Amino acid sequence: xxxxxxxxxxxxxxxxxxxxxxxxxxxxxxxxxxxxxxxxxxxxxxxxxxxxxxxxxxxxxxxxxxxxxxxxxxxxxxxxxxxxxxxxxxxxxxxxxxxxxxxxxxxxxx
Amino acid sequence: xxxxxxxxxxxxxxxxxxxxxxxxxxxxxxxxxxxxxxxxxxxxxxxxxxxxxxxxxxxxxxxxxxxxxxxxxxxxxxxxxxxxxxxxxxxxxxxxxxxxxxxxxxxxxxxxxxx
Numbered sequence: 001x002x003x004x005x006x007x008x009x010x011x012x013x014x015x016x017x018x019x020x021x022x023x024x025x026x027x028x029x030x031x032x033x034x035x036x037x038x039x040x041x042x043x044x045x046x047x048x049x050x051x052x053x054x055x056x057x058x059x060x061x062x063x064x065x066x067x068x069x070x071x072x073x074x075x076x077x078x079x080x081x082x083x084x085x086x087x088x089x090x091x092x093x094x095x096x097x098x099x100x101x102x103x104x105x106x107x108x109x110x
Numbered sequence: 111x112x113x114x115x116x117x118x119x120x121x122x123x124x125x126x127x128x129x130x131x132x133x134x135x136x137x138x139x140x141x142x143x144x145x146x147x148x149x150x151x152x153x154x155x156x157x158x159x160x161x162x163x164x165x166x167x168x169x170x171x172x173x174x175x176x177x178x179x180x181x182x183x184x185x186x187x188x189x190x191x192x193x194x195x196x197x198x199x200x201x202x203x204x205x206x207x208x209x210x211x212x213x214x215x216x217x218x219x220x221x222x223x224x225x
Contacts, residue, residue, distance in 0.1 A: 098214060101152045
């Protein structure tokens with residue numbers, strides 16, 4: 001899988017928006033951008049995915065740069081429950097599994 | 111809705127012992143995966159299966175074995191436990207990875223310590 005680069009950690013205040021960046025300069029035209037998160041002591045859970053256009057769902061929004069070399073996961077109002085490790089992953093068209101890096105550890109403070 | 115169920119949640123093994131980590135899913139998913147996660151690290155793929163009777167190695171398969179006799183179950187076997195196998199093990203499933211937007215569903219993990 002193509003590589004992604006994320007900050008090791010970020011901090012946010014509760015009820016503030018959070019923008020989690022991801023760089024993927026070697027992305028190919030058919031790679032999907034996936035985001036998962038892992039709450040403490042739990043398995044990862046799917047958050048959102050996209051290819052070219054920005055995407056919204058009940059959990060978050062995904063903003064994809066026009067050249068697709070970077071993307072940003074947006075949590076509109078962080079809650080304490082959003083404290084987790086967030087993984088940005090590129091999913092190849094023919095890939096069988098997802099390759100998880102270290103992700104970004106998000107700390108949310110009251 | 112159970113999803114992906116892993117047992118046990120915790121286990122302590124002595125060096126050289128063997129054990130089987132159980133994983134079951136009730137979503138009729140064709141694909142199943144085993145990952146391990148060492149402290150402070152991301153997940154690494156151990157083995158995966160594309161259907162009953164078909165398994166293949168992932169990134170770190172040494173020291174492990176798998177089988178897939180049914181669609182629902184995908185057990186992971188450790189034959190001779192070593193301290194390097196101390197980790198948290200996650201099982202996951204997906205309906206099909208043929209579409210690159212297919213999402214994985216994970217179990218809650220098994221924390222294994224080998225002493």
